[in-house]
Amino acid sequence: MPDHPPTLAPPGGPADQPPPADLSAPRFLVSLQAAVPDAVVALSHFVGDWTAIVAPARLLDVVGWLATAPEAAFDWCSDITATDWPPRPERFDVIYCLYSTRHRHRIRVKARVRDDEAIASVTGVWPAANWLEREVFDMFGIRFSGHPDLRRILMPDDWQGHPQRKDYPLEGPGELLLENPIDWLTLRQSRDEADIE
Amino acid sequence: METPAVHHGAMFDTDELVINMGPQHPSTHGVLRVVLRLDGETVVDADVVIGYLHRGIEKLSENRSYTQVILLTDRMDYVAAATNNVGYCETVEKLMGIEVPRRARYMRTLVCELQRIASHCLWLGTHAMDAGAMTVFLYAFRERELILDLFEEYCGARLTYNSMRIGGLPQEIPPGWDRKVREFCTIMDGKLVEYEELLTHNRIWRERTKGIGVIDGAAAMAIGLSGPSLRGSGVPRDLRRDEPYAAYDEMDFDVPIGLAGDTYDRYLVRMEEFRQSLRIIRQAIDGMPEGPIVGRVPRLIKPPAGETYHAIESPKGELGFFIVSDGRSMSPYRVRVRPPSFCNLQALPQLIKGHLIADVVVLIGSIDIVLGEVDR
Numbered sequence: 001m002p003d004h005p006p007t008l009a010p011p012g013g014p015a016d017q018p019p020p021a022d023l024s025a026p027r028f029l030v031s032l033q034a035a036v037p038d039a040v041v042a043l044s045h046f047v048g049d050w051t052a053i054v055a056p057a058r059l060l061d062v063v064g065w066l067a068t069a070p071e072a073a074f075d076w077c078s079d080i081t082a083t084d085w086p087p088r089p090e091r092f093d094v095i096y097c098l099y100s101t102r103h104r105h106r107i108r109v110k111a112r113v114r115d116d117e118a119i120a121s122v123t124g125v126w127p128a129a130n131w132l133e134r135e136v137f138d139m140f141g142i143r144f145s146g147h148p149d150l151r152r153i154l155m156p157d158d159w160q161g162h163p164q165r166k167d168y169p170l171e172g173p174g175e176l177l178l179e180n181p182i183d184w185l186t187l188r189q190s191r192d193e194a195d196i197e
Numbered sequence: 198m199e200t201p202a203v204h205h206g207a208m209f210d211t212d213e214l215v216i217n218m219g220p221q222h223p224s225t226h227g228v229l230r231v232v233l234r235l236d237g238e239t240v241v242d243a244d245v246v247i248g249y250l251h252r253g254i255e256k257l258s259e260n261r262s263y264t265q266v267i268l269l270t271d272r273m274d275y276v277a278a279a280t281n282n283v284g285y286c287e288t289v290e291k292l293m294g295i296e297v298p299r300r301a302r303y304m305r306t307l308v309c310e311l312q313r314i315a316s317h318c319l320w321l322g323t324h325a326m327d328a329g330a331m332t333v334f335l336y337a338f339r340e341r342e343l344i345l346d347l348f349e350e351y352c353g354a355r356l357t358y359n360s361m362r363i364g365g366l367p368q369e370i371p372p373g374w375d376r377k378v379r380e381f382c383t384i385m386d387g388k389l390v391e392y393e394e395l396l397t398h399n400r401i402w403r404e405r406t407k408g409i410g411v412i413d414g415a416a417a418m419a420i421g422l423s424g425p426s427l428r429g430s431g432v433p434r435d436l437r438r439d440e441p442y443a444a445y446d447e448m449d450f451d452v453p454i455g456l457a458g459d460t461y462d463r464y465l466v467r468m469e470e471f472r473q474s475l476r477i478i479r480q481a482i483d484g485m486p487e488g489p490i491v492g493r494v495p496r497l498i499k500p501p502a503g504e505t506y507h508a509i510e511s512p513k514g515e516l517g518f519f520i521v522s523d524g525r526s527m528s529p530y531r532v533r534v535r536p537p538s539f540c541n542l543q544a545l546p547q548l549i550k551g552h553l554i555a556d557v558v559v560l561i562g563s564i565d566i567v568l569g570e571v572d573r
Binding site: 154168 | 248253440505506521
Protein backbone atom coordinates (compact mmCIF):
# COMPACT_ATOMS: atom_id res chain seq x y z
CA MET A 1 0.00 0.00 0.00
CA PRO A 2 1.40 3.41 -0.90
CA ASP A 3 2.00 5.90 1.86
CA HIS A 4 -0.67 8.50 1.92
CA PRO A 5 0.36 12.03 2.81
CA PRO A 6 -0.37 12.68 6.47
CA THR A 7 -3.82 14.14 6.80
CA LEU A 8 -4.06 17.49 8.52
CA ALA A 9 -6.29 17.84 11.53
CA PRO A 10 -9.45 19.76 10.60
CA PRO A 11 -9.21 23.50 11.24
CA GLY A 12 -10.44 24.50 14.67
CA GLY A 13 -12.30 27.63 13.64
CA PRO A 14 -12.46 30.54 11.26
CA ALA A 15 -9.61 33.03 11.07
CA ASP A 16 -11.70 36.05 12.19
CA GLN A 17 -8.82 38.49 11.69
CA PRO A 18 -8.97 41.36 14.21
CA PRO A 19 -9.16 44.80 12.61
CA PRO A 20 -5.79 46.51 12.14
CA ALA A 21 -4.90 48.92 14.95
CA ASP A 22 -4.90 51.99 12.70
CA LEU A 23 -8.36 51.27 11.29
CA SER A 24 -11.37 52.58 13.16
CA ALA A 25 -14.65 50.72 13.02
CA PRO A 26 -17.61 52.33 11.21
CA ARG A 27 -19.61 54.68 13.42
CA PHE A 28 -22.67 52.46 13.66
CA LEU A 29 -20.55 49.61 15.06
CA VAL A 30 -19.26 51.87 17.83
CA SER A 31 -22.83 52.99 18.58
CA LEU A 32 -23.98 49.37 18.55
CA GLN A 33 -21.44 48.47 21.23
CA ALA A 34 -22.68 51.37 23.33
CA ALA A 35 -26.39 50.74 22.75
CA VAL A 36 -26.32 46.97 23.34
CA PRO A 37 -23.48 46.54 25.88
CA ASP A 38 -21.68 43.19 26.28
CA ALA A 39 -23.39 41.68 23.24
CA VAL A 40 -20.55 42.09 20.74
CA VAL A 41 -17.83 39.61 21.64
CA ALA A 42 -15.34 40.66 18.97
CA LEU A 43 -15.00 42.60 15.74
CA SER A 44 -13.30 41.27 12.67
CA HIS A 45 -12.12 42.95 9.49
CA PHE A 46 -10.91 41.13 6.40
CA VAL A 47 -10.58 42.30 2.77
CA GLY A 48 -12.83 45.26 3.53
CA ASP A 49 -15.66 43.34 5.21
CA TRP A 50 -16.63 44.03 8.82
CA THR A 51 -17.95 41.19 10.96
CA ALA A 52 -19.45 41.52 14.43
CA ILE A 53 -19.26 38.34 16.47
CA VAL A 54 -22.09 38.37 18.97
CA ALA A 55 -23.22 36.23 21.89
CA PRO A 56 -26.07 34.00 20.63
CA ALA A 57 -28.25 34.90 23.63
CA ARG A 58 -28.09 38.60 22.66
CA LEU A 59 -28.61 38.08 18.93
CA LEU A 60 -32.14 39.49 18.80
CA ASP A 61 -31.09 42.65 20.68
CA VAL A 62 -28.25 43.21 18.24
CA VAL A 63 -30.16 42.62 15.00
CA GLY A 64 -33.14 44.55 16.36
CA TRP A 65 -30.91 47.57 16.94
CA LEU A 66 -29.18 47.16 13.57
CA ALA A 67 -32.51 47.01 11.74
CA THR A 68 -34.10 50.02 13.42
CA ALA A 69 -31.38 52.49 14.46
CA PRO A 70 -31.27 55.31 11.87
CA GLU A 71 -27.49 55.30 11.55
CA ALA A 72 -27.41 51.54 10.84
CA ALA A 73 -30.79 50.97 9.06
CA PHE A 74 -30.10 47.44 7.89
CA ASP A 75 -33.45 47.03 6.20
CA TRP A 76 -32.55 44.21 3.83
CA CYS A 77 -31.43 40.75 4.94
CA SER A 78 -29.09 39.58 2.25
CA ASP A 79 -28.27 36.10 3.39
CA ILE A 80 -28.27 33.74 6.35
CA THR A 81 -25.90 30.83 6.32
CA ALA A 82 -23.70 28.74 8.57
CA THR A 83 -20.31 27.11 8.70
CA ASP A 84 -19.34 23.95 10.55
CA TRP A 85 -16.12 23.67 12.59
CA PRO A 86 -16.38 20.24 14.25
CA PRO A 87 -13.40 20.41 16.66
CA ARG A 88 -14.79 23.50 18.37
CA PRO A 89 -17.30 23.03 21.23
CA GLU A 90 -19.60 25.66 19.68
CA ARG A 91 -19.26 23.94 16.36
CA PHE A 92 -21.47 26.17 14.20
CA ASP A 93 -21.13 29.76 13.09
CA VAL A 94 -24.49 31.21 12.05
CA ILE A 95 -23.80 34.14 9.74
CA TYR A 96 -26.17 36.98 8.85
CA CYS A 97 -25.22 39.15 5.86
CA LEU A 98 -27.06 42.45 6.14
CA TYR A 99 -27.41 45.37 3.79
CA SER A 100 -28.77 48.88 4.20
CA THR A 101 -30.45 50.43 1.19
CA ARG A 102 -30.33 53.85 2.83
CA HIS A 103 -26.61 53.97 3.60
CA ARG A 104 -25.54 51.28 1.10
CA HIS A 105 -23.29 49.58 3.62
CA ARG A 106 -22.95 45.97 4.67
CA ILE A 107 -22.18 44.10 7.87
CA ARG A 108 -21.92 40.45 8.79
CA VAL A 109 -23.18 39.31 12.16
CA LYS A 110 -21.94 36.01 13.42
CA ALA A 111 -23.05 33.89 16.37
CA ARG A 112 -21.39 30.69 17.59
CA VAL A 113 -23.77 27.92 18.65
CA ARG A 114 -23.35 24.42 20.05
CA ASP A 115 -24.89 21.38 18.40
CA ASP A 116 -27.57 20.98 21.09
CA GLU A 117 -28.38 24.66 21.30
CA ALA A 118 -31.12 26.58 19.49
CA ILE A 119 -30.66 30.13 18.26
CA ALA A 120 -33.36 32.79 18.11
CA SER A 121 -35.04 33.19 14.75
CA VAL A 122 -34.85 36.62 13.10
CA THR A 123 -38.02 36.11 11.04
CA GLY A 124 -39.68 38.74 13.24
CA VAL A 125 -37.14 41.33 12.08
CA TRP A 126 -36.86 40.34 8.42
CA PRO A 127 -39.55 37.97 7.02
CA ALA A 128 -37.00 37.10 4.33
CA ALA A 129 -35.20 35.00 6.95
CA ASN A 130 -37.93 32.36 6.80
CA TRP A 131 -36.60 30.21 3.95
CA LEU A 132 -32.99 31.09 4.63
CA GLU A 133 -33.25 29.73 8.17
CA ARG A 134 -35.10 26.69 6.93
CA GLU A 135 -32.20 25.97 4.60
CA VAL A 136 -29.68 26.32 7.44
CA PHE A 137 -31.80 23.96 9.55
CA ASP A 138 -32.01 21.49 6.67
CA MET A 139 -28.32 21.58 5.81
CA PHE A 140 -26.76 21.90 9.28
CA GLY A 141 -29.44 20.84 11.76
CA ILE A 142 -29.28 24.14 13.65
CA ARG A 143 -32.63 24.82 15.33
CA PHE A 144 -34.15 28.29 15.27
CA SER A 145 -36.46 28.96 18.19
CA GLY A 146 -39.50 31.03 17.32
CA HIS A 147 -39.41 30.13 13.62
CA PRO A 148 -42.98 29.88 12.28
CA ASP A 149 -42.45 26.91 10.00
CA LEU A 150 -39.18 25.08 10.66
CA ARG A 151 -39.07 22.09 8.34
CA ARG A 152 -36.74 20.82 5.67
CA ILE A 153 -36.69 22.76 2.43
CA LEU A 154 -34.27 21.22 -0.07
CA MET A 155 -33.93 17.65 1.19
CA PRO A 156 -36.91 15.25 1.40
CA ASP A 157 -38.91 15.48 4.62
CA ASP A 158 -37.87 12.01 5.81
CA TRP A 159 -34.15 12.52 5.17
CA GLN A 160 -31.69 11.39 7.83
CA GLY A 161 -28.80 13.68 8.72
CA HIS A 162 -27.76 17.15 7.60
CA PRO A 163 -25.67 17.19 4.41
CA GLN A 164 -23.58 20.33 4.89
CA ARG A 165 -22.04 19.12 8.14
CA LYS A 166 -18.36 18.34 7.71
CA ASP A 167 -18.77 14.79 9.02
CA TYR A 168 -21.43 13.97 6.41
CA PRO A 169 -19.96 11.96 3.51
CA LEU A 170 -19.85 13.70 0.12
CA GLU A 171 -21.41 10.76 -1.70
CA GLY A 172 -24.26 10.77 0.83
CA PRO A 173 -25.22 7.83 2.96
CA GLY A 174 -27.00 6.04 0.12
CA GLU A 175 -29.87 3.68 0.63
CA LEU A 176 -27.54 0.87 1.63
CA LEU A 177 -26.25 2.78 4.65
CA LEU A 178 -29.75 3.40 5.89
CA GLU A 179 -30.74 -0.23 5.45
CA ASN A 180 -27.54 -2.08 6.27
CA PRO A 181 -24.55 -0.09 7.53
CA ILE A 182 -22.16 -3.08 7.63
CA ASP A 183 -22.66 -3.95 3.96
CA TRP A 184 -22.11 -0.30 3.14
CA LEU A 185 -18.77 -0.27 4.99
CA THR A 186 -17.57 -3.39 3.16
CA LEU A 187 -18.57 -1.90 -0.18
CA ARG A 188 -16.76 1.32 0.59
CA GLN A 189 -13.62 -0.54 1.65
CA SER A 190 -13.55 -2.58 -1.55
CA ARG A 191 -14.01 0.62 -3.57
CA ASP A 192 -11.11 2.29 -1.76
CA GLU A 193 -8.88 -0.74 -2.39
CA ALA A 194 -9.79 -0.71 -6.07
CA ASP A 195 -8.82 2.98 -6.20
CA ILE A 196 -5.41 2.28 -4.68
CA GLU A 197 -4.63 -0.53 -7.10
CA MET B 198 -43.28 22.64 15.99
CA GLU B 199 -46.47 24.10 14.63
CA THR B 200 -48.32 22.32 11.87
CA PRO B 201 -48.02 24.36 8.67
CA ALA B 202 -51.20 25.71 7.14
CA VAL B 203 -50.93 23.67 3.96
CA HIS B 204 -48.66 20.71 3.89
CA HIS B 205 -49.13 17.69 1.65
CA GLY B 206 -52.84 18.34 1.63
CA ALA B 207 -53.10 17.47 5.28
CA MET B 208 -55.63 20.00 6.53
CA PHE B 209 -58.43 21.58 4.57
CA ASP B 210 -62.01 22.56 5.08
CA THR B 211 -64.77 20.87 3.14
CA ASP B 212 -65.51 23.91 1.00
CA GLU B 213 -61.89 24.36 0.12
CA LEU B 214 -59.88 22.29 -2.29
CA VAL B 215 -56.19 21.50 -2.25
CA ILE B 216 -54.57 20.98 -5.60
CA ASN B 217 -51.06 20.19 -6.55
CA MET B 218 -49.40 22.22 -9.26
CA GLY B 219 -46.22 20.63 -10.44
CA PRO B 220 -43.54 19.41 -10.09
CA GLN B 221 -44.14 18.34 -13.71
CA HIS B 222 -46.05 21.35 -14.95
CA PRO B 223 -44.82 23.14 -18.06
CA SER B 224 -45.51 26.64 -16.78
CA THR B 225 -43.55 26.23 -13.57
CA HIS B 226 -40.29 26.65 -15.56
CA GLY B 227 -38.67 23.53 -14.16
CA VAL B 228 -39.51 21.28 -11.29
CA LEU B 229 -41.40 23.54 -8.93
CA ARG B 230 -44.33 22.24 -6.94
CA VAL B 231 -46.93 24.62 -5.58
CA VAL B 232 -49.62 23.24 -3.29
CA LEU B 233 -52.60 25.53 -3.68
CA ARG B 234 -55.55 25.81 -1.32
CA LEU B 235 -58.48 27.03 -3.34
CA ASP B 236 -61.85 28.52 -2.64
CA GLY B 237 -63.56 28.08 -5.98
CA GLU B 238 -60.92 29.39 -8.35
CA THR B 239 -59.40 31.81 -5.87
CA VAL B 240 -56.13 30.96 -4.16
CA VAL B 241 -56.51 31.13 -0.39
CA ASP B 242 -53.09 29.86 0.58
CA ALA B 243 -50.10 28.34 -1.10
CA ASP B 244 -47.12 26.28 -0.09
CA VAL B 245 -44.09 26.21 -2.33
CA VAL B 246 -42.21 22.91 -2.32
CA ILE B 247 -38.71 23.00 -3.80
CA GLY B 248 -35.63 20.80 -3.78
CA TYR B 249 -36.36 18.53 -6.75
CA LEU B 250 -33.24 19.78 -8.51
CA HIS B 251 -30.96 19.82 -5.46
CA ARG B 252 -27.56 18.58 -6.54
CA GLY B 253 -25.54 19.68 -3.53
CA ILE B 254 -23.39 22.17 -5.42
CA GLU B 255 -22.34 23.86 -2.16
CA LYS B 256 -21.23 20.54 -0.65
CA LEU B 257 -19.51 19.50 -3.86
CA SER B 258 -17.58 22.79 -3.97
CA GLU B 259 -15.92 21.93 -0.65
CA ASN B 260 -14.35 18.94 -2.36
CA ARG B 261 -13.15 20.63 -5.56
CA SER B 262 -10.33 23.06 -6.20
CA TYR B 263 -11.11 26.76 -6.48
CA THR B 264 -10.82 26.63 -10.28
CA GLN B 265 -13.05 23.57 -10.62
CA VAL B 266 -15.87 25.33 -8.77
CA ILE B 267 -16.24 27.79 -11.69
CA LEU B 268 -17.88 25.17 -13.86
CA LEU B 269 -20.18 24.12 -11.04
CA THR B 270 -21.49 27.69 -10.91
CA ASP B 271 -22.53 27.31 -14.57
CA ARG B 272 -25.09 24.76 -13.46
CA MET B 273 -26.94 27.05 -11.09
CA ASP B 274 -28.58 29.76 -13.16
CA TYR B 275 -28.09 27.96 -16.44
CA VAL B 276 -29.78 30.66 -18.50
CA ALA B 277 -27.22 33.21 -17.26
CA ALA B 278 -24.16 31.03 -16.68
CA ALA B 279 -21.56 33.71 -17.41
CA THR B 280 -22.97 35.97 -14.69
CA ASN B 281 -22.50 33.20 -12.15
CA ASN B 282 -18.91 32.73 -13.31
CA VAL B 283 -18.22 36.43 -12.84
CA GLY B 284 -19.75 36.45 -9.34
CA TYR B 285 -17.70 33.49 -8.17
CA CYS B 286 -14.42 34.61 -9.73
CA GLU B 287 -14.74 38.11 -8.30
CA THR B 288 -15.32 36.70 -4.82
CA VAL B 289 -12.16 34.58 -4.99
CA GLU B 290 -10.27 37.58 -6.39
CA LYS B 291 -11.48 39.68 -3.47
CA LEU B 292 -10.37 36.98 -1.05
CA MET B 293 -6.90 36.79 -2.62
CA GLY B 294 -6.49 40.47 -3.40
CA ILE B 295 -5.99 39.89 -7.13
CA GLU B 296 -6.12 42.97 -9.34
CA VAL B 297 -8.08 42.34 -12.55
CA PRO B 298 -6.82 44.25 -15.64
CA ARG B 299 -9.09 46.93 -17.01
CA ARG B 300 -9.61 45.16 -20.34
CA ALA B 301 -10.78 42.02 -18.54
CA ARG B 302 -13.21 44.09 -16.47
CA TYR B 303 -14.63 45.64 -19.63
CA MET B 304 -15.00 42.23 -21.26
CA ARG B 305 -16.76 40.93 -18.17
CA THR B 306 -19.19 43.83 -18.29
CA LEU B 307 -19.85 43.12 -21.96
CA VAL B 308 -20.42 39.41 -21.36
CA CYS B 309 -22.65 40.06 -18.32
CA GLU B 310 -24.89 42.42 -20.26
CA LEU B 311 -25.19 40.09 -23.26
CA GLN B 312 -26.14 37.44 -20.75
CA ARG B 313 -28.72 39.71 -19.17
CA ILE B 314 -30.37 40.23 -22.55
CA ALA B 315 -30.37 36.47 -23.21
CA SER B 316 -31.88 35.80 -19.80
CA HIS B 317 -34.51 38.51 -20.21
CA CYS B 318 -35.38 37.15 -23.68
CA LEU B 319 -36.05 33.76 -22.12
CA TRP B 320 -38.06 35.41 -19.35
CA LEU B 321 -40.10 37.46 -21.82
CA GLY B 322 -40.83 34.51 -24.09
CA THR B 323 -41.92 32.11 -21.37
CA HIS B 324 -43.75 34.77 -19.37
CA ALA B 325 -45.80 35.84 -22.38
CA MET B 326 -46.43 32.24 -23.38
CA ASP B 327 -47.76 31.49 -19.89
CA ALA B 328 -50.28 34.26 -20.46
CA GLY B 329 -51.20 32.84 -23.86
CA ALA B 330 -49.14 35.01 -26.22
CA MET B 331 -47.35 32.40 -28.27
CA THR B 332 -45.84 34.76 -30.85
CA VAL B 333 -43.66 36.60 -28.36
CA PHE B 334 -42.11 33.31 -27.31
CA LEU B 335 -40.95 32.57 -30.85
CA TYR B 336 -39.72 36.14 -31.36
CA ALA B 337 -37.77 36.29 -28.11
CA PHE B 338 -36.12 32.92 -28.65
CA ARG B 339 -35.09 34.00 -32.13
CA GLU B 340 -33.06 36.89 -30.64
CA ARG B 341 -31.74 34.75 -27.81
CA GLU B 342 -30.37 32.42 -30.45
CA LEU B 343 -28.25 35.29 -31.84
CA ILE B 344 -26.67 35.81 -28.42
CA LEU B 345 -26.04 32.10 -28.00
CA ASP B 346 -24.27 32.16 -31.39
CA LEU B 347 -22.09 35.02 -30.16
CA PHE B 348 -21.22 33.08 -27.03
CA GLU B 349 -20.52 29.96 -29.05
CA GLU B 350 -18.07 31.89 -31.16
CA TYR B 351 -16.43 33.33 -28.06
CA CYS B 352 -16.04 30.24 -25.87
CA GLY B 353 -17.40 27.27 -27.79
CA ALA B 354 -20.39 26.60 -25.56
CA ARG B 355 -23.99 27.66 -25.89
CA LEU B 356 -25.35 27.21 -22.39
CA THR B 357 -22.72 26.40 -19.75
CA TYR B 358 -19.88 28.65 -20.76
CA ASN B 359 -17.19 28.28 -18.09
CA SER B 360 -16.14 31.60 -19.57
CA MET B 361 -14.25 33.20 -16.67
CA ARG B 362 -11.05 32.45 -14.83
CA ILE B 363 -9.83 33.65 -11.48
CA GLY B 364 -7.98 36.87 -12.32
CA GLY B 365 -9.49 37.47 -15.74
CA LEU B 366 -10.78 35.65 -18.78
CA PRO B 367 -9.55 32.48 -20.51
CA GLN B 368 -9.21 33.91 -24.00
CA GLU B 369 -9.27 37.03 -26.15
CA ILE B 370 -12.38 37.86 -28.12
CA PRO B 371 -12.15 36.45 -31.65
CA PRO B 372 -11.41 38.90 -34.51
CA GLY B 373 -14.53 40.57 -35.83
CA TRP B 374 -16.57 39.56 -32.80
CA ASP B 375 -17.10 43.13 -31.61
CA ARG B 376 -18.52 44.02 -35.03
CA LYS B 377 -21.01 41.17 -34.71
CA VAL B 378 -22.01 42.34 -31.24
CA ARG B 379 -22.60 45.82 -32.66
CA GLU B 380 -24.76 44.32 -35.42
CA PHE B 381 -26.69 42.41 -32.81
CA CYS B 382 -27.35 45.64 -30.86
CA THR B 383 -28.78 47.25 -34.01
CA ILE B 384 -31.02 44.23 -34.65
CA MET B 385 -32.15 44.16 -31.02
CA ASP B 386 -33.13 47.84 -31.06
CA GLY B 387 -35.72 47.06 -33.72
CA LYS B 388 -36.89 43.83 -32.15
CA LEU B 389 -37.62 45.53 -28.82
CA VAL B 390 -40.10 47.75 -30.62
CA GLU B 391 -41.68 44.59 -32.05
CA TYR B 392 -42.04 43.03 -28.59
CA GLU B 393 -43.56 46.17 -27.16
CA GLU B 394 -45.99 46.47 -30.04
CA LEU B 395 -47.17 42.96 -29.25
CA LEU B 396 -47.50 43.44 -25.51
CA THR B 397 -47.21 46.87 -23.91
CA HIS B 398 -50.45 48.30 -25.26
CA ASN B 399 -52.11 44.95 -25.88
CA ARG B 400 -55.41 44.99 -24.04
CA ILE B 401 -55.35 41.30 -23.15
CA TRP B 402 -51.81 41.54 -21.80
CA ARG B 403 -52.69 44.57 -19.69
CA GLU B 404 -55.78 42.85 -18.33
CA ARG B 405 -53.72 39.82 -17.39
CA THR B 406 -50.91 41.74 -15.70
CA LYS B 407 -52.22 45.04 -14.31
CA GLY B 408 -53.00 44.87 -10.61
CA ILE B 409 -51.85 41.23 -10.39
CA GLY B 410 -49.45 40.37 -7.61
CA VAL B 411 -49.12 43.84 -6.15
CA ILE B 412 -46.38 44.23 -3.56
CA ASP B 413 -45.30 47.60 -2.21
CA GLY B 414 -41.69 48.63 -1.74
CA ALA B 415 -41.51 48.05 2.02
CA ALA B 416 -43.07 44.58 1.80
CA ALA B 417 -40.80 43.66 -1.10
CA MET B 418 -37.73 44.68 0.90
CA ALA B 419 -38.91 42.77 3.96
CA ILE B 420 -39.46 39.53 2.04
CA GLY B 421 -36.03 39.88 0.42
CA LEU B 422 -36.92 40.52 -3.20
CA SER B 423 -34.06 41.79 -5.33
CA GLY B 424 -33.34 42.67 -8.92
CA PRO B 425 -36.06 43.71 -11.36
CA SER B 426 -38.73 42.20 -9.08
CA LEU B 427 -37.75 44.67 -6.35
CA ARG B 428 -37.30 47.59 -8.73
CA GLY B 429 -40.80 46.97 -10.08
CA SER B 430 -42.02 47.99 -6.61
CA GLY B 431 -40.24 51.32 -6.82
CA VAL B 432 -37.08 50.57 -4.84
CA PRO B 433 -34.13 51.92 -6.85
CA ARG B 434 -31.62 49.28 -5.82
CA ASP B 435 -29.18 48.03 -8.42
CA LEU B 436 -25.83 46.62 -7.35
CA ARG B 437 -24.29 47.64 -10.67
CA ARG B 438 -24.73 51.23 -9.53
CA ASP B 439 -24.72 50.88 -5.71
CA GLU B 440 -21.73 48.56 -5.35
CA PRO B 441 -20.05 48.65 -8.75
CA TYR B 442 -18.11 45.60 -9.83
CA ALA B 443 -16.39 44.74 -13.14
CA ALA B 444 -16.33 48.05 -15.08
CA TYR B 445 -19.79 49.32 -14.19
CA ASP B 446 -18.35 52.35 -12.39
CA GLU B 447 -17.18 53.61 -15.80
CA MET B 448 -20.52 52.97 -17.55
CA ASP B 449 -23.36 55.40 -17.94
CA PHE B 450 -26.79 53.84 -17.49
CA ASP B 451 -30.13 54.40 -15.79
CA VAL B 452 -31.88 52.21 -13.24
CA PRO B 453 -35.53 51.88 -14.26
CA ILE B 454 -38.11 51.48 -11.50
CA GLY B 455 -41.81 50.71 -11.49
CA LEU B 456 -44.49 52.46 -9.49
CA ALA B 457 -47.39 50.09 -8.90
CA GLY B 458 -45.37 47.00 -7.94
CA ASP B 459 -47.59 44.74 -10.04
CA THR B 460 -46.79 42.27 -12.80
CA TYR B 461 -47.15 44.93 -15.48
CA ASP B 462 -44.60 47.23 -13.84
CA ARG B 463 -42.13 44.39 -13.39
CA TYR B 464 -42.59 43.73 -17.10
CA LEU B 465 -41.93 47.39 -17.96
CA VAL B 466 -38.81 47.46 -15.78
CA ARG B 467 -37.32 44.45 -17.56
CA MET B 468 -38.22 45.87 -20.98
CA GLU B 469 -36.33 49.06 -20.11
CA GLU B 470 -33.42 46.97 -18.81
CA PHE B 471 -33.05 45.53 -22.31
CA ARG B 472 -32.37 49.06 -23.57
CA GLN B 473 -30.01 49.94 -20.73
CA SER B 474 -28.09 46.72 -21.34
CA LEU B 475 -27.71 47.59 -25.01
CA ARG B 476 -26.46 51.00 -23.93
CA ILE B 477 -23.84 49.43 -21.65
CA ILE B 478 -22.78 46.95 -24.35
CA ARG B 479 -22.16 49.78 -26.82
CA GLN B 480 -20.15 51.73 -24.24
CA ALA B 481 -18.12 48.63 -23.35
CA ILE B 482 -17.23 47.98 -27.00
CA ASP B 483 -16.45 51.61 -27.78
CA GLY B 484 -14.31 52.09 -24.70
CA MET B 485 -12.67 48.64 -24.68
CA PRO B 486 -9.08 49.33 -23.57
CA GLU B 487 -6.06 47.43 -24.81
CA GLY B 488 -3.98 45.32 -22.48
CA PRO B 489 -3.76 41.93 -20.82
CA ILE B 490 -6.88 39.93 -20.01
CA VAL B 491 -5.51 38.06 -16.99
CA GLY B 492 -4.03 39.67 -13.91
CA ARG B 493 -1.09 38.46 -11.84
CA VAL B 494 -2.44 35.20 -10.48
CA PRO B 495 -0.35 32.77 -8.41
CA ARG B 496 0.04 29.31 -9.91
CA LEU B 497 -1.61 27.78 -6.90
CA ILE B 498 -5.00 29.24 -6.10
CA LYS B 499 -4.78 29.10 -2.31
CA PRO B 500 -6.37 32.13 -0.63
CA PRO B 501 -5.27 33.18 2.86
CA ALA B 502 -7.45 32.09 5.77
CA GLY B 503 -10.50 34.28 5.94
CA GLU B 504 -13.96 34.76 4.58
CA THR B 505 -15.78 37.23 2.43
CA TYR B 506 -19.16 37.94 0.88
CA HIS B 507 -19.43 39.54 -2.52
CA ALA B 508 -22.61 40.17 -4.46
CA ILE B 509 -23.31 41.09 -8.06
CA GLU B 510 -26.47 42.02 -9.91
CA SER B 511 -27.46 38.92 -11.87
CA PRO B 512 -30.43 39.16 -14.27
CA LYS B 513 -32.60 37.76 -11.45
CA GLY B 514 -31.33 39.88 -8.55
CA GLU B 515 -28.58 39.88 -5.97
CA LEU B 516 -26.32 36.90 -6.58
CA GLY B 517 -23.96 36.63 -3.63
CA PHE B 518 -21.09 34.30 -2.88
CA PHE B 519 -19.82 33.71 0.64
CA ILE B 520 -16.52 31.86 0.56
CA VAL B 521 -14.53 30.68 3.57
CA SER B 522 -10.91 29.65 3.15
CA ASP B 523 -8.97 27.79 5.81
CA GLY B 524 -5.71 29.03 4.29
CA ARG B 525 -4.04 25.66 3.84
CA SER B 526 -6.07 23.55 1.45
CA MET B 527 -6.62 23.81 -2.28
CA SER B 528 -10.38 23.72 -2.00
CA PRO B 529 -12.70 26.20 -0.29
CA TYR B 530 -13.77 25.35 3.25
CA ARG B 531 -17.26 26.57 2.51
CA VAL B 532 -18.97 28.06 -0.52
CA ARG B 533 -22.37 29.55 0.07
CA VAL B 534 -24.41 30.92 -2.80
CA ARG B 535 -27.07 33.51 -2.12
CA PRO B 536 -29.38 32.60 -4.97
CA PRO B 537 -31.66 35.45 -6.09
CA SER B 538 -34.30 33.04 -7.45
CA PHE B 539 -34.58 31.25 -4.10
CA CYS B 540 -35.17 34.46 -2.18
CA ASN B 541 -37.53 35.88 -4.80
CA LEU B 542 -39.57 32.68 -4.90
CA GLN B 543 -40.22 33.08 -1.20
CA ALA B 544 -42.53 35.98 -2.02
CA LEU B 545 -44.75 33.83 -4.26
CA PRO B 546 -47.32 32.73 -1.61
CA GLN B 547 -47.71 36.37 -0.58
CA LEU B 548 -48.18 37.48 -4.20
CA ILE B 549 -50.72 34.91 -5.32
CA LYS B 550 -53.05 35.09 -2.32
CA GLY B 551 -56.49 36.19 -3.52
CA HIS B 552 -55.78 35.73 -7.22
CA LEU B 553 -57.05 33.10 -9.64
CA ILE B 554 -55.27 29.88 -10.63
CA ALA B 555 -54.59 31.34 -14.07
CA ASP B 556 -52.68 34.19 -12.40
CA VAL B 557 -50.39 31.77 -10.59
CA VAL B 558 -48.56 30.90 -13.79
CA VAL B 559 -48.31 34.58 -14.71
CA LEU B 560 -46.83 35.40 -11.29
CA ILE B 561 -44.31 32.55 -11.43
CA GLY B 562 -43.19 34.02 -14.74
CA SER B 563 -43.20 37.52 -13.34
CA ILE B 564 -40.66 36.87 -10.57
CA ASP B 565 -38.40 35.12 -13.11
CA ILE B 566 -37.02 32.05 -11.39
CA VAL B 567 -34.67 29.35 -12.55
CA LEU B 568 -35.03 26.15 -10.58
CA GLY B 569 -31.41 25.20 -11.08
CA GLU B 570 -30.54 28.18 -8.95
CA VAL B 571 -33.35 27.77 -6.44
CA ASP B 572 -32.29 24.22 -5.57
CA ARG B 573 -28.58 24.32 -6.46
